[in-house]
Amino acid sequence: MNRSHTARVRAVPAGHHPLRAGPRPAGENPSEPFLAVRAAHWRAPVAGGSPGWPGTPHLLAELVRAEYRGGGPATVPAVFATPRDLVLARLRRLVRAGGVPTPAECVRLLEDGDHARGAVFDAWPDVVRRFGPTRSEAALSAGLRTGNAPEAAVAAMLDLAAAAGLRPLTRPELRAAATAPGRRTRHAAWRLLRATGGRALIPDVRTAGDAYERALLALLGRDPSADRVRAAPRRGVVVAQSMLLGRLDRPGEGMSGGLGVLLGSLGDALAGTAPVARVLTVVTACTPELEADPVLLRRRAPGHWVLRIPVDSGSQLRPDESGRHREAMAWWTAELFARSAAPVDVLHVRYADDGSLALAEGARRAGTRVVFTATPDPHRQITERYDTPAADGTALRDDLHRVFVADRLVGRADRVVGIAGRDGGAPELLRYYPQLADRDGGGAPSAPPEGIPPYLPPPREAARRAELLRTVDRAVAAVPEPADAGAAVLLSVGRLHPVKQQDLLVRSWIGSGCHRHAALVLVGGSPHDGDPVERAVRARVEDALRACPEARRRLVLLPALSNAEVRMLERGLADPARRVPARYVCASAKEEFGLGILEAMEAGLLAAGPLRGGVPHYLVDGHNGLLIDTSCAKTLGEGLVRLLAVDDASASEMAARARTLVRTTFSSAAMAGTLAGHYAEVAAARAERPLATVR
Structure with missing residues (x-):
């Protein structure tokens, strides 16, 4: 139907934009200060402008200066940033530079909030490697015996000990922690008992108070060797892909979006693509979902299985909650990957959040390689959103935490890929992740095309x-x-x-x-x-x-x-x-x-x-x-x-x-074919060299 009151829009060849209205997308400004500071940190060429904010001081400038030693002299006193902000910024700067805090510093930082606990969680494997188990165990022991640490910090200390097989408490002390009223402390103590040979002190599954505890105690009580006996002969690469928010097959509800549709169809397509033998799509299951269905592994299609990571929550996991469950999710991932019918070769994570960092750490413990899809989110909007004294400080701190997590995932990943641009690659990622210029021979990361499955009509x-x-x-x-x-x-x-x-x-x-x-x-x-x-x-x-x-x-x-x-x-x-x-x-x-x-x-x-x-x-x-x-x-x-x-x-x-x-x-089929090649290369490298140290 032609409509005479409208204006005809003339079609033009690809690459021309005569109708583009409004400003360019955020991040296209070559002198964007946040990107310039990051480029200077990694000694990458700075495209236009100089690092920093020459105007009125504000929280963004102070936090970035402290975290990257950019944006102005380090001697300028902070007005908007708190002492806790500055301590966290120095920790991140240290980790980004390849250093590690001491075990005692790590224990102190566990009381400084979830963002600090996230940085300690990421650094801990290198801390134990650098300073040794004796010193690391002593620091945890001192922290646990202070008697005034918040429960989140106590649980984190117990989980850090379990991750490294340390014994910071005596058996009577650990038995008391295993019966503590706080769920986080109690569950972390059970995991530590399992890691240090105290399985006899773990409660029987019949004492569990709900579906999450039943799942946890059931897994803690099982002998891992029994699962390995049933391992099937290897006939290809076993791939895991993560979707931690929302439900896989209910897009548009709650946190469920297009990623569920993508991974559902992609997993089906990958399972039929050589050389992939099996696909696990990793999702989360909160306590009510476990009450309704306690099964953790269920087949979705031939060769494609859904693996559920239990989360101790009364509702579906939300982005701002994943840090609370980070240590537990890493443990579940390592355990379930290790018990897989065949070892999981490659884990592909796609979001820069605490849940993805947890899965990457769990994969490291299980000997699984990691592929990370990096995106310039929230990097491209940092300056635009927060370059003002009136900016939302809580949102800014959350976004800088996500940038740090993204950097750590880039460091942990055996391969980093992007989302395809107009030329089929992802060159813009080098502006947001300058450290990528020194990886894999330099150049822009590969960008497998994303896609959708063929249309299949619904019933009726x-x-x-x-x-x-x-x-x-x-x-x-x-x-x-x-x-x-x-x-x-x-x-x-x-x-x-x-x-x-x-x-x-x-x-x-x-x-x-x-x-x-x-x-x-x-x-x-x-x-x-x-x-x-x-x-x-x-x-x-x-x-x-x-x-x-x-x-x-x-x-x-x-x-x-x-x-x-x-x-x-x-x-x-x-x-x-x-x-x-x-x-x-x-x-x-x-x-x-x-x-x-x-x-x-x-x-x-x-x-x-x-x-x-x-x-x-x-x-x-x-x-x-x-x-x-x-x-x-x-x-x-x-x-x-x-x-x-x-x-x-x-x-x-x-x-x-x-x-x-x-x-x-x-198309999802084309995407599966390209990704299968990446997974095969990453899996082959697994046999050729040991897992890399976290960078």
Whole structure:
């Protein structure tokens, strides 16, 4: 349907961006201070500008100066940073430089909060190697006997002792710790008993208070050699891939997103790709999930198994909670990998968080090699978000912790890969990770193409599609139809989360006047109202609607659908026979890749994605879609206007180019083939040389 009140958008060749609106993506500024400081730290060439912030002092400048000795003279006194901040920054600087703190320093730092415990956890293997077990054991013994350390620090000390097989407590002291009221202390003491030959003091599984303790005591009570006896003959590489947040097969609910869809299809494809013999997709299971299903290993498809890492929590693991479970997750990983029917050769982790660091440490203990997908997140937004005295200090500290974790994963990984850019590689990673320039002969890291599986229709496809389209059409019918144009549909799919910005999308839809021309369909979120993050996003959407009651009937809020149903709905909306223009919009603050956008493009919808992040690597503005600035309501609204202003003929041309690109380049089968080669090379290196020391 041609719409005469809209402007025709001229398609252009790939690589040209005449329609790009708003600023360049964050991180493209060559003189960006945070990146310059990091480059100077690794003695890499600094592209433009000099390290540091010459203007008004603020927390970011002080923390970065302390952590990297960049951004100004080290003698400048701190105004915004606390003494604890400076101690942690010095620890990170030491570790980045290849040094290690003393065992006594490590014990003291365990009381300085979760970020400090994370740095100690990462450094501990090298601490014991450098200073020896006797000195390390003595430091833990002194720390445990002070009697005033918080439980988190006590549990961490016990777990550090277990990781190195140390005995910092006498048997009576350890027996008392094993019956302590605090769960973290009690569980860590059980693990230490197991590591130091005290299995007889571990409680019987029948005394467990819940499903998590049953799983823990059952594993502690089993003889690992019994599992190894059943090991199957090796016929290929055994690969583990991690997805620690959300559920594998329920995208759009809670923390479940596109990664679950990716790893589900990728694991299936890898299992049938030579030389991979077996794939384990590693997920987490909280206590209620273990109560409902205590099985830790279950087959998903031929050659593809799901391995569940128990987490002592009453709800699904959230990003800000993984540090609390870091030591326990490392233990579970090492134990379960060691008990696998065949040794796990390679673990692939994809996020820079405490959970991924825990799995990498567990893999080291089990003799498993590590592959890490590095992304410039949150690196690319550090200066943009925090270069002001009014910045959120808590968020800044969390992001600097994630940058540190990413650096440590790069150091631990046997191979670092990136997400493919326009040229098929990942050269931009060298700006965010200058240390990569000295690895693997230099040059940009390899970037295996990410992809989506072929569309498989869901059960009752025709009936279910008709049901969903009727829901959409009721909203379309509520849109005023000018005499010269019909109503359109804007579709957005994603979990309800602040980074996905559904509330900002609704405000922009209303504020730009697009609600007078298009119905908005949001798909995502749990069908119930139990998740606090989802509740907050829904509340902000409601606030936006209260300001414009007429928009309510033109908004469709659908709970998360299966991936097959989402793709079926997209195909239905893209069908030219419907004669209702439909567009897809991703309003995320940024997407490192954006699998949901690829799925919409594959279905034949004209898609708009965020300027920030990795979407510009495959979506060329005005050629196979639109790039929009999603940084605020005003620019997002302008992007929606642009999207609806594309006439049907141009939209069809761009959508056709997009569909061809996805179907020829971004498939899970192609991704599996490329990754299988990486895994085989990394596994072969395992037999040729011992595991590297953490760098």
